[in-house]
Amino acid sequence: MIVIGEKISVMAKKVREALQSRDAKPLQELAVAQAKAGAHFIDVSIGPAEDNGPELMDWAVKVVQEVVQKPLCLDTTNIKAMEAGLKAHNNQWGTPLINSTSNEPERFPMMELAGKYNSKVIALTLGKGGLPADAEDRCVIASEIMARGMEYGVPMENIFLDPLILQVCTMQDQGWQAVRAVKMFKDLNDPPMQSVVGLSNISNGAPKPLRPIINRNFFALLIEAGLTAAIIDPLDKDMMDTAKTIEMIMGKTMYAHSYLDM
């Protein structure tokens, strides 16, 4: 499982303040903690950052990569900021991941950037027609996105299809449709397409004590379906243990009594 650490998010007050005041320390602490806990990518979410996007992303990428030798998942809707992030990114530690493109015209330039900078890219199976109805709908959108990827010269192995996780408490059938979609995405290409989810969306709106239970069990289903990457909190040990256990049971990793420590 490719783990994308979600902690550096503009949604968190501490991070938002650090971004505003250009205080590197909180970002760096979160980056180090997540890398240590096993994150393969560190998500750097700066939001739309309308005023000073490029400069902010440039700064954030550099301060994070100053302390972790990991590739970053660049998370913004601001195209210029995304490009600044790709330029600032130190590819010595791996290829960056764009978060995200979709089938909405305003997100097409993200795919173009993925081609231009030879980066990886998350593709939300979301079109201008509103939310996808089911797994089949998601596959239709995915195919259109993949065709666009080819136009921009993005190799299929650089695209991570995101089935779009919706909250289970108001759209109960959509969780299972996302699991089905992950299974079906694999057949859209040979070698199989990769997939990614923003996992915790599933439990948005549910009471706090329920959220980790919903997240973890949903995660187990997605892994079995063939999910290749997840945007999660790597500091959540139960979540990481779930991934390790499912992968061990599926024979993807070799059992040892201390397998959870690996």
Added chain:
Amino acid sequence: MALTIPKENYSGKIYNVQVGTGGKAVTIGGASALPYLGFEGTFPNRPAVALEIMDIAPDDWPETAKKAVGAAASNPVQWAKFCQQNGADMVALRLMGTHPDQKNKSPEEAAKIAAEVAAAIDIPLIILGSGHAEKDSQVLTAAAAATRGKNCAIGKAVEENYKTIAAAAMANDHKLIAMSQLDVNLAKQLNILLTQMGFDKERIIMDPMSSALGYGLEYTYSVMERIRLAALLQNDAMMQTPTVCDIGANVWKVKETMAPESEVAEWGPLEDRALAWEAVTASAMLTAGADMLIMRHPGAAAKVKETIAELMG
């Protein structure tokens, strides 16, 4: 239409581990594909063949093995030099005399012999205990200190004594041989435990526990194969250590290396048969991925080195 050979893509690679110092130091490991599939990966180092010596006379070795060593076996230093002169890449000193059921030699005596042997040869030295877990921790601790700076491979560290032996290897800059009993999961577990105590995984050599042809060889083979698959295809860092096979000690106790022709005429001449038994066992282990072989008969070792030369192309 041109034929395209399907190739496996490996995500992992075996670590390089160097044993010994100076010009005759030996590096093993480094494979990036399943054994000898040169069209799929690279094999930078050729497997090393160590000849075994002991700190006591080889009284319990079968005649054929004893005869091959001759008078040299009367003392370990002479024996080690004999091995060096007879084509060994390394010498493996088994401190059998320290076993409580043998001569119960003290750790100090064993350490002295280890130091003398190390000083007498310029090829790398492997230092093995007698296989008595408790005694081995004392013996190997002393031997490791006495050979500090020689970059030996010491072992075997097992579940019951790995902490002491690993600490001794760490303190004296040696490599460590870690053995588990024919079990992939326990092999991985032991490597994890070693790493968790701060031992560098790139200094471990794994012993999956060998066996002789006709006496469980296929179990060793399949364990080694599974270790390699995990290392290369699953990129399992705990399984990416090179592998050692302790061949001689297993081969030279089976009937085929001892029964005289007068008893089993249909088996052919004893010497040819015994030598072939060790060479064939070793060759099978090579194809399972062995990076280091510990053998007893210089003639069998020479045959195996020919096989290695052919396999490496």
